[in-house]
Amino acid sequence: MLGTIFLLAAVLGYDAPRAAQPVTVDGRMDEAAWQAAPWTPLFVDIEGDAKPKPRLATRAKICWDDRYLYIAAELEEPDLWATYDRHDMVIFHEHDFEVFVDPDGDGLHYFEFEINARNTGWDLYLDKPYKNKGKADNGWEIPGLRTAVALRGTLNDPRDRDGGWTVEMAFPWTAFNRGPRPAVAPRPGESWRMNFSRVEWQLRVRDGRYEKVPGTKENNWVWSPQGLINMHVPEKWGTVRFR
Numbered sequence: 648m649l650g651t652i653f654l655l656a657a658v659l660g661y662d663a664p665r666a667a668q669p670v671t672v673d674g675r676m677d678e679a680a681w682q683a684a685p686w687t688p689l690f691v692d693i694e695g696d697a698k699p700k701p702r703l704a705t706r707a708k709i710c711w712d713d714r715y716l717y718i719a720a721e722l723e724e725p726d727l728w729a730t731y732d733r734h735d736m737v738i739f740h741e742h743d744f745e746v747f748v749d750p751d752g753d754g755l756h757y758f759e760f761e762i763n764a765r766n767t768g769w770d771l772y773l774d775k776p777y778k779n780k781g782k783a784d785n786g787w788e789i790p791g792l793r794t795a796v797a798l799r800g801t802l803n804d805p806r807d808r809d810g811g812w813t814v815e816m817a818f819p820w821t822a823f824n825r826g827p828r829p830a831v832a833p834r835p836g837e838s839w840r841m842n843f844s845r846v847e848w849q850l851r852v853r854d855g856r857y858e859k860v861p862g863t864k865e866n867n868w869v870w871s872p873q874g875l876i877n878m879h880v881p882e883k884w885g886t887v888r889f890r
Contacts, residue, residue, distance in 0.1 A: 658871050658882075658883060658884065658885050658886060659687075659688070659870060659871040659885040659886070660885060660886040660887070660888065661685075661687060661709060661885060661886070661887050661888070662685075662887075662888050662890050663684065663709040663710055663711055663887050663888065663889050663890060664680070664683045664684050664710050664890050665710065665711060665712060665835070665889070665890060666678075666680035666683075666710045666711060666712045666717065667679065667680060667683075668680060669712060669714075669715075670710070670712075670715070670717050670815070670817060672717075672793040672794065672795045672815045672816070672817050673795045673797070673815065674795035674796045674797030674812075674813050674814060674815050675797050675813065675815070676708070676719050676721075676813060676815060680710045680717070681708055681710065681719060683710070684708040684709060684710045685708070686706045686707070686708055686721075687706050687707045687708070687843070687870050688706070688870075689701075689704050689705065689706055690704075690705040690706065690843070690845060690868040690869055690870055691868065691869065691872050692866070692867070692868060692869075692872070693844070693867035693868065693869045693872060693873050693875070693876055693877075693878070694872065694873070694874060694875060694876060695872035695873075695874055696872075701845075701847075701866065701868040703722070703723040703724060703725075703811075703847065703868075704721075704722075704723040705720065705721070705722050705723065705744075705845045705868055706720065706721055707719065707720040707721075707843050707870060708720075709841075709887055711832070711833075711889055712832075713832050714819060714820065714832070715793075715817040715818060715819055715820070716748075716817070716818040716820065717815070717816070717817050717818075718746055718815075718816045718818070718843075719813065719814065719815045719816070720744050720813065720814050720843065720845075721811065721813045722744060722811050722812050722813070722814075722845060723810070723811045724742070724764070724800075724809055724810070724811040724812055725808045725809055725810075725811075726805065726808075726809060726850050726857060727764050727798055727800045727801065727802045727803070727804075727809040727811075727812060728741060728742055728764070728802070728803055728850060728857045729741055729742060729763035729764040729765035729767070729802060729803070730765070730803065731763055731765065731767050732765055732767050733767065734767065734768060734769070735768075735769050735770070735785055736767065736769060737769065738761040738762065738763050738767065738768070738769045739761055739846045739865070741763055741846075741848065742763060742764065742845075742846060742847055742848060743761050743762060743763045743845070743846045744761070744762055744763075744814055744843070744844075744845055745759065745760070745761045745762075745843065745844040745845070745846070745878070746759070746760045746761075746816065746841070746843055747759050747841060747842045747843070747844070747878060747881070747884060748760075748818075748823065748839065748840075748841050749839065749840040749841070749881050749884065750823050750826070750828045750833075750839050751826070751827065751828045751839075752838065752839060752840040752881075752886075754775075754776065754840075754881040754882055755774060755775050755826065755881075756772075756773075756774055756775075756825055756826025756827065756828070757772075757773055757826075757840075757881055758770070758771075758772055758773075758787075758822070758823060758825075759771050759772075759773070759783075759878075760789070760792075760816070760818075762794060762796070762814055762816070764796055764798060764802060764812045765796070765802065766794055766795065766796040766814075768792070768794060769785075770787060770788060770789050770792070771783045771784060771785050771787055772784040772787035772825050773879070774825075774826075776879040776880065776881065777879050778877075778879065778880075781879075784825075787825065789818065789819070789822040790819070790821070790822070791819040791821065791822065792816070792817070792818060792819070792822065793815075793816070793817040794814065794815065794816045794817075795814070795815050796812055796813070796814050797812065797813045797814075798812050799811050799812065799813075800812075803856070803857065805852040805855065805856070805857055820832045833889045834889070835889055835890060836888065836889065836890075837888070837889050838886050838887065838888045838889070839886075839887050839889075840881055840884045840885070840886060840887070841884055841885055841886075841887045842869060842870055842871050842873075842878065842883070842884035842885055843869065843870040844867060844868070844869045844870075844878050845867070845868045845869070846865050846866070846867060847865065847866040847868065848860075848863070848865050848866070849863045849866075870885055871883060871884055871885035
């Protein structure tokens, strides 16, 4: 069955098709499994329609099989920039793509993963949102995680204009091993809460290198709008149904 997009109450929804064959994680999204998965709508500002539409396009896809949750994204980007190259650095201090997963949808015991165009990742677990005095566990790791990035352009080179980047991620179901829900693949028809975010900074070129424009804040563009500048409001995340 092909995936579909749906609206559930005040949040977005997505029907994730089952992959007939394993996905080769190379950042390119050229397998039949991805052809069967619909794109999300283009991302919007984190605060919703009250804010201007993002100046760059971002969209994502989801599929799954018995071993993995597959997530891919396509990000338009004229200035490919990523210098962080060590695992668990604070990736959102540069351009990034972020995944948030709450397996049982209760707003507790959820997972976050961030990645940049250099294929550097940061994974963390929260027992509850920060607003409820939750604390991030940066020691949480994802054994067996597979990620890859494909660039349309040259990284960290301001002398040209780039097209963007795509990213593929394969999360083993065993990664979601915290909280009350067993770390197993979902049953067909089961729903999880998820959201995706992109952090984008305004850049300038100085001494032949990119740097943030002083005094400017990041843009936050998301799949399911939060209504405020805070990704840690799980009740605002989208609903993903596994078909």
